[in-house]
Amino acid sequence: MAIRAIEYVTIEVDGKPVSLRKDKPILWGLRDKGYDIPYFCAHKWLDPLGACRMCMVKVSWNGRPMPKLQISCAMLPGEGMSVETNIEEVLTARREQLEFHLINHPLECPVCDKGGECMLQDQTYEHGCGEGRYTENKKVRPDRQMNAYIQINYKRCIHCKRCVGFTDEIDNSHLLKMVSRGAESWIESYPTSDDLPYFSGNVIDICPVGALTASNYRFTMGRPWEQELTASVASLDSTGVNIWLNGRLGHVARIIPRENEGVDTGMLDDATRFSWEAIDDPARLRKALIHDEGETRRVKLAMAEALCAEQLGAVLSEHPADSVGLIAGGNRSTEEYMSLRHFATRVLDSRWYSFGEDLAGPEGMSDVVLEALLAGNTSIEHILSASTILTIGSDLWEEAPVLGLRANVEVRKRHRRLVNLRSHGSSADDFAEYIDYGYGNLLRTVRAAVNALNGNGETTPEGERLAESLRSVGDDCAILYGSEVWKDAAARELIVAIQDLREAVRRANDGCSVYTNPVYPAANSAGALLANWFTKFGRPASAKESCGGVGRVLQAAADGQLQALVICDYDLLSSYPDRALVEKALARVKLAIYLGSFENPTSQRCRFHMPLGTWAHIDGSVVSLEWRVQKRRRGQIDSVAPSLTELVNGLSGELGRGFLGTTEDMYGQLRHNIEFWPRDEFTDFPYKGVLVTPRARLSASRSPVKDLPAERSAGAGELVLIPKSFLYNDRDLLANSPVFARVAMPFHAFMNTADMQAQGISDGDSVALGNVQLTARGRDWVRSGSVVVNDFCHSAPANGMGAAGFTSLSIRKASLAGSQS
């Protein structure tokens, strides 16, 4: 289903003709046109409920008035319709209903956190009668914690049931329900320890009163009107969700969604929403750390810069070129990557740099793979309006939560198809068709499906099933692929094979549109690609090309080619797939420098740890998975720590290599050199971002490969290790937000219950995977013969459990006493 043109119809409102969308209830159309029709229970995400009765209007059809007032939230416009919004009958009805809403509502606006942004407050001011006639006793019920994040204040609840609608219709968690009947009814929640909240925070936004408030915000972070709002972009995944970053007195007060109908329609995941606590956490580094022979010194940044530059200078004077490696994680801004790139090429004169997590496996990127990554990309709007959405090795709820949620809603409400090709079950499978493949056999399955669709070559049962589900995709098909592709040892072939699949699906469906979008591992992986391959994306330049990948840099360091290693905001030891290689590289280089906001296992292994502002402290652009260039604006908060650009400028200055350029300069270079980059100025960048179509000069020629790689499976008595990218993991922002300590983070070994029985392990036992100990949890969504672990955990790193790539290991019960939990 491609995006359809919007139809309009003209109706008469208060005697004037007004043109409204045919497919939306008149409430929304009229409010957009400035008619102040009050409402509480209606919400644009939800089906009309008709509970609050505030939005009643007088409707006539061809001059014949309907006998009762009609609720405009459920009334679609049509020919011959006329609406009265301002007659005495309607105004009286509003006053009456508002009086009913207020009789049990406490008059505590002066101390309520919602005060200032409360719909009930606003509408009482506009439409209320000004005095109460209710002299009876009000209903009272003590407050209650809804889940780890949210507190319910029953007294303030006006029973609009928006929150219930959200958990039923949108996130499908069914966490909230009405209990009891009539005026005695209340909203009850039943969180269990296993329910990780993913989207529960949205009920705070959609609550029209202060009944649902964030526990860590209420009573502590000030009133809404005291906060300074900054339009920014979320930092935990590559969807590019828009947010408001609220600052107060130099501190972050909270993060709330900023509606961008093309990206998020105002939805926000809990991890992003509540991660604001980390930004001001005392654990964030304000000074530099120097780890020297088992001793840690805390020194001022300027002094650390000088010391660091001195040692770096010593390395450079000995080995002037290609002796320093430079690695950065995928969450910095594009401008920061550009300044790092200048630092690497101009100051360090090194080709051993790579930004962003490895997309193409340890062998690194090539033109063929880069072309495949960029081909067929489309916007989120198009992805979600596709008749069939196929995900390959990607659990959208974990990797791009808002996109996953929206896809789920599309499937349920607009009857689209969602097909998940995955190695284990997950919440993303609700309402989806799914095809299991054995972990490690993704390339085999995709190629088999291509062969089956093309009708020549070898195939497999899973491949047949995938091909079968793609033979009639409808009008168009969107393919999303994610973490299991990036982690596959054959990622390079896989990314190319997915393009073959795209071609095969198109051919099998009479040339319908087929899109492919990567779900990148980090918020600005696409921006990192731009900086890595600036000479291919931009105008030809003579600067040194990136060596191609983090794996290549680490290999060079481990081989002794590099003298020093600079790591920016990338916890390699916890999250890089090949831990042994990281260990080796860190042991081999003479000088390791870490630039980052928080301490983590990797930073502790580096001699210098320079403080860095978090994403909330710096201005810069980020590029999302749909290639929407958006500007992350610096919040109205104190930083103390510099941005990466400032830091490398400082180091460059100390090294006597001069000034590399400000953030604006970097943006200017992007804008000047990259043809498809938005033409807007950095200072007034559009608030909703700009969608671009990436183009690169690539010498890519390839021929389809039909051979299937050999099938991989676990050895006898062993389980296949599946390191899964969870939304909740030990990323710096999550590990350092106190609020997340209340959530049961998924740091367990999830096993199939049948496997557990066969091995004599019971739920809660401590088990050893390689050298790492974890608690075993029996879950039905894990396929028999595999074990799922969180791929980013400081205390139990998945990359330490076996060799990189495909691992099958035997699992044994740890013999430690007291291991039962």
Next chain:
Amino acid sequence: MAKGNPILMNGIRHECITPVSALDNEIGIRSLADYESKARYVPDGKPGGYRAIQHVLNNMSPEQVIDEVKASGLRGKGGAGFPTGLKWSFVPKDHLGPKYLAINGDEGEPGTFKDRYIMEDCPHRLIEGAMIAMHAIGAEQTYCYIRGEFYDSLRLLDEAVKECYAKGYLGDNVFGTGRRMHFQVHTGAGAYICGEETSMLSSIEGSRGHPKMKPPFPAIEGVFRKPTIINNVESIACAPAIIDAGAGWFTARGTEKSPGVKIVSVSGCVRNPGWWEIEYGTPIGVIVNELAGGLLPGRKLKGLIPGGSSCPVIKGEAAFDVPFDYEGCVAGGSMLGSAAMIVLDDSIDMVGVMRNFSKFYAHESCGKCTPCREGTRWMLQIHQRILDGGGTMEDLDLLIDIINGIEAKSFCPLGDAAAWPVRSAVERFPEDYIAWIEKSSRFNALKADGNGSASPAGSEETAGVEAN
């Protein structure tokens, strides 16, 4: 037909007097075996049970059945009086996939007790009617939703359904015709709201019994989002008689706009409460005085509710002249509703009655929409306060204001049901309220301050009540 002459089925209370007894004058029988032993309800007997459905299955197309029911002028017996044949014709004919018949046996209206006797005394008449309706609308499945408290109805109807399955009257091959017809008895959990048709569908689906948005109407998108026809037990039980005896038999009875017969259940201050099947148009006086045995000695009629607790009260002896049909009751200032007549004599205090009604509706409001949820509770609180000696004259205006906010503004008809009787009581029996208020200490205190008519909400002494 002469009006004022009730068809007094057998003259015996608590016996089956569904329309079929008008034909054969036999009492209701609970099991198929009984029917057979009395040469009744066997396929070739005359008059016979399950004869109508066999005739329908063999000789009539669905359109013919609908036309016959339309011609009979059968109106829904649940309260709204919507023509049943017309309702059946609303099901989309070209719909692919299942359609459903849902029978409303959630007889929750205070004062009403008619459907339970159909389900208990002649369940087969109901099952046969359901089969005729299923044939007419092209459904293969009936859900009969019975109020949770009706244990006997559930047991007896369930037994009858089992008998039918055992005999092959229901199942995948009904009477050897190859038609599939299934009948599922579903119980509620004791919620008045589930008698509202869309709430009943929610409840059948297993959800909380909240009414659903209309449109889409159930005939287009009902239970499990499939076309569903919802009929009252009594309406469905009329269908076999109409097919058997023809539409003309039905239209020969009753009035022009309300043809046929209706079961009326009479309760309250009468000597002989019970239920009878009468022709529409019979004057209420005949029902009360001749069937129900009249008022107790020495009492006078104070008011009468013709259609169950949700209908306005008709004041005084004038009620006796009101003809008992849809149009007559409306003209008399009330509604026919579910034909549950509640007789109130001069020993009754109207404030107490309304307190009870308000308590019922406050307890049974589902809590979905604001006016009903908050308004019913507020009305109950005011009535309670008046009875506790805290009433003021302003309460009467306040009650009317609250009712204005509920009436025609609530999501489903339950709000109206809660509002109408109170409005009629306040408007037609203000003397009862005033008598209580004049005894109230609060009223007298305000009066002593020379403030007898001031709004209590604004006065200082009541400001503390609002604390919470």
